[in-house]
Amino acid sequence: MHPQGVCSLANRRPAGGPARLAAVYNPPMVITPAISADRVRSMAADFDLRALPADFYANPYPVYALLRETEPVKRMPDGSFFLTRHADLASVYRDAATFSSDKKVEFGPKYGAGSALFEHHTSSLVFNDPPLHTRVRTLIMGALTRRAIADMEPGLVTLVDSLLDKIEARGGADLIEDFASAIPVEIIGNLLGVPHADRGPLRHWSLAILGALEPRLTPEQEALGHRSVTEMLAYLGDLVRHRRAHPGDPDHDVLTRLIQGEVAGQRLSEVELLQNCIFILNAGHETTTNLIGNALVALQEWPAAKADLLSKMERSAQDPRGLEANLDLAVDEFLRFESSNQLGNRRALKACTVGGVDLPEGALVTLCIGAANRDPAVFADPDRLDLQRAGNRHLAFGFGIHQCAGLSLARLEGRIAIGRFLARFPGYRLSASPTRGGRARFRGFLQAPFSTT
Numbered sequence: 001m002h003p004q005g006v007c008s009l010a011n012r013r014p015a016g017g018p019a020r021l022a023a024v025y026n027p028p029m030v031i032t033p034a035i036s037a038d039r040v041r042s043m044a045a046d047f048d049l050r051a052l053p054a055d056f057y058a059n060p061y062p063v064y065a066l067l068r069e070t071e072p073v074k075r076m077p078d079g080s081f082f083l084t085r086h087a088d089l090a091s092v093y094r095d096a097a098t099f100s101s102d103k104k105v106e107f108g109p110k111y112g113a114g115s116a117l118f119e120h121h122t123s124s125l126v127f128n129d130p131p132l133h134t135r136v137r138t139l140i141m142g143a144l145t146r147r148a149i150a151d152m153e154p155g156l157v158t159l160v161d162s163l164l165d166k167i168e169a170r171g172g173a174d175l176i177e178d179f180a181s182a183i184p185v186e187i188i189g190n191l192l193g194v195p196h197a198d199r200g201p202l203r204h205w206s207l208a209i210l211g212a213l214e215p216r217l218t219p220e221q222e223a224l225g226h227r228s229v230t231e232m233l234a235y236l237g238d239l240v241r242h243r244r245a246h247p248g249d250p251d252h253d254v255l256t257r258l259i260q261g262e263v264a265g266q267r268l269s270e271v272e273l274l275q276n277c278i279f280i281l282n283a284g285h286e287t288t289t290n291l292i293g294n295a296l297v298a299l300q301e302w303p304a305a306k307a308d309l310l311s312k313m314e315r316s317a318q319d320p321r322g323l324e325a326n327l328d329l330a331v332d333e334f335l336r337f338e339s340s341n342q343l344g345n346r347r348a349l350k351a352c353t354v355g356g357v358d359l360p361e362g363a364l365v366t367l368c369i370g371a372a373n374r375d376p377a378v379f380a381d382p383d384r385l386d387l388q389r390a391g392n393r394h395l396a397f398g399f400g401i402h403q404c405a406g407l408s409l410a411r412l413e414g415r416i417a418i419g420r421f422l423a424r425f426p427g428y429r430l431s432a433s434p435t436r437g438g439r440a441r442f443r444g445f446l447q448a449p450f451s452t453t
């Protein structure tokens, strides 16, 4: 761990720092409403990802729990299957030869073959099978080395502290706008060497392009998605041209490595390069924003867990490894408890059986990560936020050949952001109810105003 990392938080602010952390206990705030048993039954019976009722988004977990108990491989009105058991998700993730990630069949009718969103989503590694997937992933993993990620830590600490300084001066801010979303945009921007002045539109492009993956889209959302891909391609085309002319050090510069890297003597084509740069920029964006935002909102609902974490941070403040280990456990529990990416998709290339249900060739399958991560067969007391949970086998980063390529970076961002925020503002409080993003796939908040004390 870098000397400036979370372990040094005790030294940075002697007054108001960790010496007082454990003393802070705020009463719980209800953010996730309870839902009546009747309402849960009716939502589960009519479950259809394309027509989710408004109250589902506030708390989808009771519906997921009932589906998991009664119809773990649920056939939806469009003929696709919705999976909620951890074991069933793991078996699908494991079997990439049967369950394809290639989305050309689904995205043709959804976006129009040849459209900007179609070309983007069907060229990115996450929506492809081997051999294209293997080639792109090998290059990305070669670029996201331990060293490249460790190199990012000092800049991350400086960035987080500068955001906290600004928030402290104002006595409060918006958790999402002013903190959670400001971190990944800079980190991913640094990863690909996007100049600071150019970073303004990145978040909106990312929200529009990934938002277009939602099960149902309005014509306006779709048009915005197409426009965002076109604008982002034009921007990255210029960036790549510049980097080809002025290459960086491939040991440190991820974009140079993606441009120059070869697998079996083959480089990425221009289209593969640009579309996968868009994907990397987007993949690390909203997901990480939501990890940080969901964690800091959840702690308001779970004050005892917060007080316990603060007291552990206080006790391990002079023990960098202990502090890091406590925060790492907490970050993985936040990822399990409120997974920022709740849904994944696969298509069966041949007839097969999952969870005792026969699926025909071509069956479309939705993997509900949010439900699997609350499966009592794997997690004791799954609806409790337990920041000391050991052996946490959550699926928040997926599993198998497509498992998140940025998971180490995401965990690092989570640990530094959440750890330093709590050390600085142990008594923070939401000053109004937070506003949910209202999306089934990417779970998070749009706004969460708070005061620092």
Ligand code: HEM
Residues within 6 Å of the ligand: 101, 125, 126, 127, 137, 140, 280, 283, 284, 285, 287, 288, 291, 339, 340, 341, 344, 345, 395, 396, 397, 398, 399, 401, 402, 403, 404, 405, 406, 407, 409, 410
């Ligand atoms: C909390 C933050 C994050 C979460 C919850 C998350 C979640 C996921 C999930 C569930 C997948 C698997 C998709 C599938 O199997 O269909 C995935 C893939 C991926 N993620 Fe992440 N991600 C996060 C952060 C990041 C970051 C920071 C980066 C970039 C540096 C990144 C880059 C990728 C890439 C490149 C893939 C595709 C891997 C492949 O197809 O082989 N992710 N992510």
